[in-house]
Amino acid sequence: MTPTPVLKPLLETVLGRRQQRLPIWIMRQAGRYLPEYRELRAKAGSFLDLCYNPELASEVTLQPLRRFDLDAAILFSDILVIPDALGQDVRFEVGEGPQLEPVTADSIGRLDPKGALEKLSPIIETVQRVRAGLAPEKTLIGFCGSPWTVATYMINGRGSADQAAARLFALTQPAAFAQLIDILVEASIGYLAAQLQAGADVVQLFESWALNLDEIAFSDWVIEPNRRIVEGLRKLVPGAPVIGFPRGAAGNLPAYAETTGVNLLGLDYATPLEFARELPSGLGVQGNLDPLRLLAGGEQMDVRVRQIVTGFRDRPHIFNLGHGILPETPIAHVERLIAVARGT
């Protein structure tokens, strides 16, 4: 007799099967709001050193599940490991955010998509370690940054409020920009396939900077590259479960949902609950509490959490924030959040 396989409620929900138990995870759940993270972080070297250290990165990944009743671990890493693995100079200076040596139309050809996967192998080892340390009913989420979002950092050299450098590059040098996107699509497919083969149950595409694109640019640089990643990934890993999170997609959300092939859609906190009517029926959603409501806590948080749970009860729903948890968030608010969302 083979033992009955243990179902993972969060993975089942991604696959479109709504569960009795509301699955919950929290974007950036392994992070600075946790004292145990801050303690470990102080012992590691640079932020990228930590991302490439399987022992420490797997420990950080598992920390929030020891403390909270969450349904998933998400790989501790960063969306900028792909440019780093492609050979771009990427640094994280303390208190400054990421700094990259900007790519140009001429330098894009020197990026090395073939060698990237080898450089990312410590992160794949982290995935294996996390899976080994995770209870069988918990889902392990892998991820990468989507090409447009990663490209905005690669071109501008750092984060920016309006992504103007990348947007202008795409308008004025479309062939070079398409070449960059192609490289990122290829690298992302290989990287996500390796994560799934190493034990990740589902992967999330973080399109964090999709908010300043008109519908032509959104279609060319968000929808199409995300669609190609989902398609390419499923050639390597048939049926690969994918969560798409195009933050700020707003009016472009329905087109993203209909075209990319993602199994489930992450919603940012600005998306009204009623807006889900515009999405394909039965499509699952993830989200979407404002992290500031969690930080502020109290009655206003409880009210909104209940609204979200009720608002999405007619479709597969993973409870989450609509953006990453803030470093100043009190632990007690997180405990309260989980209890209210589960109705206990």
Next chain:
Amino acid sequence: MTPTPVLKPLLETVLGRRQQRLPIWIMRQAGRYLPEYRELRAKAGSFLDLCYNPELASEVTLQPLRRFDLDAAILFSDILVIPDALGQDVRFEVGEGPQLEPVTADSIGRLDPKGALEKLSPIIETVQRVRAGLAPEKTLIGFCGSPWTVATYMINGRGSADQAAARLFALTQPAAFAQLIDILVEASIGYLAAQLQAGADVVQLFESWALNLDEIAFSDWVIEPNRRIVEGLRKLVPGAPVIGFPRGAAGNLPAYAETTGVNLLGLDYATPLEFARELPSGLGVQGNLDPLRLLAGGEQMDVRVRQIVTGFRDRPHIFNLGHGILPETPIAHVERLIAVARGT
């Protein structure tokens, strides 16, 4: 016999009567991309000095209409003249953006809504001067910043990418925040009424920072204050024509359009043309070319301009950008934009 009144195509469009001539204006059309503006700006003192100088501000307002075939002048001013007039310390340091002495829950009561209109009287004189210098078929647009947007600067003391300081203030000190919004609603009503009485044909409410609010906050701090301004303004100026521009409202646009009572809705460039289907039928729209497409110019600009004109041809439409024109924009691109939009 009284002479036939001269129709203003842009004003008629705001009032819901689609015109043979496609009306056009450009957000920030009086600004740094114009050499004649830069020349005059160098002669003025501080930026606020220029806003409060009727002779120079009226000249700046009229500059773009001497150069381009536009249908409207928009008052040259700034959304932060209201906090300045309320008694908050507001400075514009060159190259630094606005800097305000942040208000606190305790200092809000010291703002002076009664005295604000007197302090704004030079701007009302500017409106009179512009009207006197403007051809009768041209529309004069007055404006103010909407309360939420102005409050984000008043609380944070400067612009910010995520408006977190104001959002947290509103969550944790809702009574004080409501008091601040009340003051801004009152000051805005008096200020806009004075602009209309001095010769403005229509006013625009600039809600520039509406993008990071969930639907509860959007309803409380965007929709409701804008609705109160429209209602209060029409008590003082019956039938006052109002354009609402809630940039980044995204999924909250339909609720804004249905509730505030604005005559016509400004759309940011991220709003897909098809999204207008979600709006009340017959409601006019304004927009929505990405200013970077105008900066980059060429075929991609022409294509998108034609798409926008075609996409909105079944409702009243004012052609505009979806955000302010950028200082580096070539004059020739603006000339081309107007020609393509008018189909000549």
